[in-house]
Amino acid sequence: MSYLENENEEEKQKAAYDIKKYRTPDGAPADIVMFTLTKRERKTVTKTLPIRELKVMLIKRRRWPFAGKWALPGGFCNVNESMYGAAKRELMEETGVDGGHLEYLGVYSKPGRDPRGWIISHAFFALVEEWMLEHRQAADDASEVGLFTVKEALEELDLAFDHHDIIADAYQRIQYQMLETTIAKQFLPRHFTLSELYQVIQSVVPDFEEPNFIRKITSTRSRQGIIEEVRDENGKPLSSNQYSQRPAQLYRFTDLVPRLSIYT
Amino acid sequence: MSYLENENEEEKQKAAYDIKKYRTPDGAPADIVMFTLTKRERKTVTKTLPIRELKVMLIKRRRWPFAGKWALPGGFCNVNESMYGAAKRELMEETGVDGGHLEYLGVYSKPGRDPRGWIISHAFFALVEEWMLEHRQAADDASEVGLFTVKEALEELDLAFDHHDIIADAYQRIQYQMLETTIAKQFLPRHFTLSELYQVIQSVVPDFEEPNFIRKITSTRSRQGIIEEVRDENGKPLSSNQYSQRPAQLYRFTDLVPRLSIYT
């Protein structure tokens, strides 16, 4: 039973509604902070871990506004898609790949942030693999593509719009998530050694230090937990000596979603 | 040095830019999930804790669309304010109070979510005190105001728009935050007993159970930590027998921001 007296009243109100009575936004783009963890083999005598560095992908704007400045890749949302859909489409256009981790970051709506008008931007962050960024085709409103360390992007570049703030926020978010969730798996092969895991964490959260890392993660939490040893069909532990002389046990993430609490 | 050949080129591009080339959104409202923890004294012989219940404030819509249905309070963002500013203004209009915890939740943009057109909604959640909701004045597009338990709101009411999803997401978020951050302080007086804290946590996260709660929180983490005993000017511990026969030690939250990690 409707609150309105009758259907007729509803129709009348609907007809009287004027969507253009107030000023409306001039656009709602999705901007994406695309993080990748580069992996560069070291040319040393002995086997060793590759150098991993967290980088962010930027494009140089060709047009007004902020022509010539580095900016986040992004594009306007269409009427028939959700913001997440727009971001997914953008990510696909930039990488040519439909995959990877894509997550909403927040809204950026400070008045005056875009000289084109009232533009409410939606930031996402994506975790992609390095090779995904190589197939990129220069889009219409962009020219060069660059991969920068987060430090470079935040401290050395003169970024377009409020993209400096967005990248800073995204960096903070990814650091939290690296420690509180299992997103490390986005940056690792399916099977990995504990040194690799440790290195991945450190390359995203430089302050992270845990002298007894292996001991700790293999003893308690993880054994009931978030990672597990990889074994072959006979139950024999699998190891790899790709990055070390002595072969190291391989691990994989389980599907367990860790829940943290400050009260337990 | 500019990427453009000269200032003239920039002016030309700017003049040629047509903001109305594409269809633009019809509005960007901020909708607020206002949580409050009601506190009802029990009429018992002996002193006891009040009953606390997590509730959400809804208003009954008077106009099309969804006239007669319960909905989140909210309103459209203006061109000269940020989304957060719009939410803050809404919160002020609804409660008459400029305070409390207000936090961004996310964007809701599924095509067709609003029959008025292309309306991209921004959800916030607020933690307010019960008395703040009493001074509310009926706004133009709303009539009744209601306080519902989250369970009622999610399971029994037929809500407007996609507000069911929004409330569900907000509920999940507040549950995480209750366990991972110190937002419990938003629901407690400045000085509180550990039973009160325990009760607040449980009223937001019903599954939370910790038999040795007092022991745990007073021994380790908290002693270096998130809460501390309240003492008078002579260093004598302060206690309260407001809710119990035997007076209980009072505590307060410190300014420490807890950092959790699955790897330590």
Add this chain to the structure above:
DNA sequence: TAAATAGTGTCTATCAGACAGTATGAA
């Protein structure tokens, strides 16, 4: 054999978890 990384032994202090027992003040 030396070098490099992986992993274990071992020790101590602390913590978790259980549960019985004591303390305080109101009814």
Add this chain to the structure above:
DNA sequence: TTCATACTGTCTGATAGACACTATTTA
């Protein structure tokens, strides 16, 4: 005195953190 709530004692097994030690491979 009884009752309700607030603690404390005490025990066991697990964990954290440090650091020396052993293991496995390559050069």
